[in-house]
Amino acid sequence: MKITGTGSASPSLTVSNDMLATFLDTSDEWIQTRTGIKTRQIISTEQLKDLAAQASTNAIQQAGIKAEELDYIICSNTINEYVTPALSCILQGMLGATCPCIDLNGACAGFIYALDMADALFKRGNMEHILVICAEEPSRMVDWTKRDTSVLFGDGAAAVVLSKGEGFISFKLSTISNTEALYQIRKLQDTPFINKEEEDSALVMKGQDVFKLAVNCSLNDIKDVLKMADVKATNVDHFLLHQANMRIIDTVMKYMKQSEKNFPHNVERYGNTSSASIPMLLDELNRSNKLKTGQKLVFSAFGAGFTTGACLLEWTK
Numbered sequence: 229m230k231i232t233g234t235g236s237a238s239p240s241l242t243v244s245n246d247m248l249a250t251f252l253d254t255s256d257e258w259i260q261t262r263t264g265i266k267t268r269q270i271i272s273t274e275q276l277k278d279l280a281a282q283a284s285t286n287a288i289q290q291a292g293i294k295a296e297e298l299d300y301i302i303c304s305n306t307i308n309e310y311v312t313p314a315l316s317c318i319l320q321g322m323l324g325a326t327c328p329c330i331d332l333n334g335a336c337a338g339f340i341y342a343l344d345m346a347d348a349l350f351k352r353g354n355m356e357h358i359l360v361i362c363a364e365e366p367s368r369m370v371d372w373t374k375r376d377t378s379v380l381f382g383d384g385a386a387a388v389v390l391s392k393g394e395g396f397i398s399f400k401l402s403t404i405s406n407t408e409a410l411y412q413i414r415k416l417q418d419t420p421f422i423n424k425e426e427e428d429s430a431l432v433m434k435g436q437d438v439f440k441l442a443v444n445c446s447l448n449d450i451k452d453v454l455k456m457a458d459v460k461a462t463n464v465d466h467f468l469l470h471q472a473n474m475r476i477i478d479t480v481m482k483y484m485k486q487s488e489k490n491f492p493h494n495v496e497r498y499g500n501t502s503s504a505s506i507p508m509l510l511d512e513l514n515r516s517n518k519l520k521t522g523q524k525l526v527f528s529a530f531g532a533g534f535t536t537g538a539c540l541l542e543w544t545k
């Protein structure tokens with residue numbers, strides 16, 4: 229498969245570090261030094277499904293197809309107001325598509341898992357176009373009275389249209405079961421048969437544990453996808469890492485001994501938008517003509533689960 233269209237959409241409200249410091253015991257200096265984040269876009273008046281529809285429409289238009297021509301929609305989403313139906317089903321109606329739809333929850337690594345599923349569907353042989361849409365609102369997961377998590381995230385949606393062709397070269401996925409370092413628990417409906425207290429927590433994160441897991445997994449995954457394809461790191465033009473934290477990106481870059489210019493980033497403007505972060509960055513690079521035909525790209529993401537994944541592709545647009 230190959231990418232034939234990209235699209236993204238962000239909420240209109242820009243929240244600066246100084247704005248956060250008006251209601252949290254934090255500062256622009258702390259947030260920038262520890263995370264690289266300056267601003268993030270946060271959902272206020274919008275709905276996530278509208279952002280997802282806008283991002284998808286942009287990608288579909290760029291691919292030069294109609295929504296009716298999509299053979300499958302895979303939506304990577306961690307949380308939204310509907311438990312059921314899946315966000316992809318809601319989106320299908322908004323787009324006017326008619327194909328089967330499914331959501332997956334791979335947390336921040338969801339984009340890579342969705343691409344891997346799409347790759348398998350193309351290999352089955354009866355697909356022409358698949359939409360992968362990542363739509364995330366982590367601002368509704370964090371406790372906004374806690375400075376350790378709320379300053380890190382932003383909301384957004386980004387999509388790619390994948391079409392039959394040659395572009396993706398190698399994939400590596402891994403999961404390390406871990407419910408301690410990064411999790412959120414929600415309370416379910418009461419029943420007459422259950423008699424226990426259930427927790428309803430905002431997102432909990434052991435920052436330093438996540439940092440180490442993220443760096444180690446990203447380095448391993450990237451090494452493996454390059455090895456599988458017998459490609460050297462020096463021959464990769466753009467490494468698009470999950471935009472969680474500038475210090476994670478810097479650390480991976482330094483261990484790999486690669487040039488800063490090959491690690492594009494926008495975490496400073498969007499914060500961590502979970503699985504939407506890599507396709508949002510991809511769309512930004514694509515629409516500013518930074519991607520050239522024949523260039524090699526690596527995507528590498530990591531998130532709650534602990535799920536991680538990377539892939540290597542050649543830009544064919």
Ligand code: ACO
Binds near residue numbers: 336410502
């Ligand atoms: N403003 C000011 N002070 C803060 C803030 C804040 N927003 N948050 C925490 N602090 C304080 C802590 O309370 C602590 O104070 P203390 O020393 O008085 O106890 C001090 O800063 C240091 O806290 P640490 O947690 O040790 O800070 P650290 O240097 O580890 O930085 C951070 C925290 C940025 C979260 C870091 O651990 C990190 O980058 N972790 C990676 C996690 C990440 O990026 N997660 C994103 C989501 S997960 C994902 O996408 C996979």
